[in-house]
Amino acid sequence: MRVALVVGLVAAVPWLQAAAQSVDPTAAEFDKFRAVLEKDNPAELFEAKGEHLWRTPGGPKKASLEKCDLGLGPGMVKGAYAQMPRYFADVDRVMDAEARIVHCMISLQGFSYAELAKAPFSNEVRTPDPVSLVAYVAGQSRGEKLAPGRSHPKELAAYNNGKAVFFYRAGSFDFSCASCHGVDNQRIRTQPLPNFTKPDQALAAVQGWPGYRMTGGVVHSLQWRLNDCFRQQRFPRPEYASETLSALMTYLTVNASGQVYKGPGIKR
Numbered sequence: 001m002r003v004a005l006v007v008g009l010v011a012a013v014p015w016l017q018a019a020a021q022s023v024d025p026t027a028a029e030f031d032k033f034r035a036v037l038e039k040d041n042p043a044e045l046f047e048a049k050g051e052h053l054w055r056t057p058g059g060p061k062k063a064s065l066e067k068c069d070l071g072l073g074p075g076m077v078k079g080a081y082a083q084m085p086r087y088f089a090d091v092d093r094v095m096d097a098e099a100r101i102v103h104c105m106i107s108l109q110g111f112s113y114a115e116l117a118k119a120p121f122s123n124e125v126r127t128p129d130p131v132s133l134v135a136y137v138a139g140q141s142r143g144e145k146l147a148p149g150r151s152h153p154k155e156l157a158a159y160n161n162g163k164a165v166f167f168y169r170a171g172s173f174d175f176s177c178a179s180c181h182g183v184d185n186q187r188i189r190t191q192p193l194p195n196f197t198k199p200d201q202a203l204a205a206v207q208g209w210p211g212y213r214m215t216g217g218v219v220h221s222l223q224w225r226l227n228d229c230f231r232q233q234r235f236p237r238p239e240y241a242s243e244t245l246s247a248l249m250t251y252l253t254v255n256a257s258g259q260v261y262k263g264p265g266i267k268r
């Protein structure tokens with residue numbers, strides 16, 4: 001059934017369709033598979049690796065990350081992920097978890113940004129260290145309510161900037177994020193496209209990320225997911241750990257705030 005929601009869009013891009021009202025059989029099979037795997041989520045292996053990386057001295061400065069301040073004070077990991085993105089006074093900007101971890105790897109361990117940013121979104125690098133670290137930190141917020149920063153002026157600015165990016169149309173298809181994620185009941189092939197402007201569906205942007213990819217056997221972070229969507233949108237690659245990505249995550253996470261985060265998930 002094709003609903004005339006996005007007629008122009010559907011005409012331009014035939015694979016973008018309004019979802020059938022009935023449950024998609026392929027999606028249902030994946031859901032069953034995911035339910036089985038979720039009990040023993042392989043993402044936990046990456047959480048363990050991340051914890052090891054966090055505690056073990058590393059980098060040119062041979063330091064661990066145990067003094068990294070994720071917003072709740074140096075070394076406080078429990079619950080920190082659910083309260084990001086947030087404003088960090090030491091860098092005077094809003095950071096999401098991955099951006100903050102990258103910052104700590106640079107400032108505490110002596111890595112260079114260039115080195116960490118070499119191929120962070122690439123599938124060739126299988127779960128780079130910052131992503132395992134994000135998995136560890138995210139796992140420490142399992143069961144916590146999402147409470148990203150939304151009071152500091154820079155946090156409000158990040159939300160507004162993220163929203164502007166979300167609705168910004170450009171590129172060869174004249175797409176914005178909202179073209180695919182701003183209406184209910186759209187899908188591409190078998191993949192349902194959540195409407196991130198609605199709180200309950202915005203949770204899908206945060207829940208399950210970082211996530212273990214069943215089709216690749218690797219863990220990816222939300223930064224990776226967003227980069228892949230920029231690619232689908234025919235936009236240039238966003239800069240790794242950039243303010244733009246933090247702003248976009250602020251917009252998505254604030255829209256989902258108040259809901260419970262279940263920890264690293266499983267994705268198709």
Ligand code: HEC
Pocket residue numbers: 166175176177178179180181188191192193194204205206208225226229230232233248267268
């Ligand atoms: C051409 C359509 C398209 C555009 C434009 C697009 N996306 Fe996506 N997006 C997808 C598809 C397809 C998926 C994968 C859905 C799945 O795996 O079930 C996805 C998944 C996501 C997810 C993960 C949802 C989940 O359930 O895990 C997020 C977050 C996301 N997109 C954000 C964005 C943002 C932010 C933008 C703008 C920069 C954007 N997308 C632009 C098609 C698009």
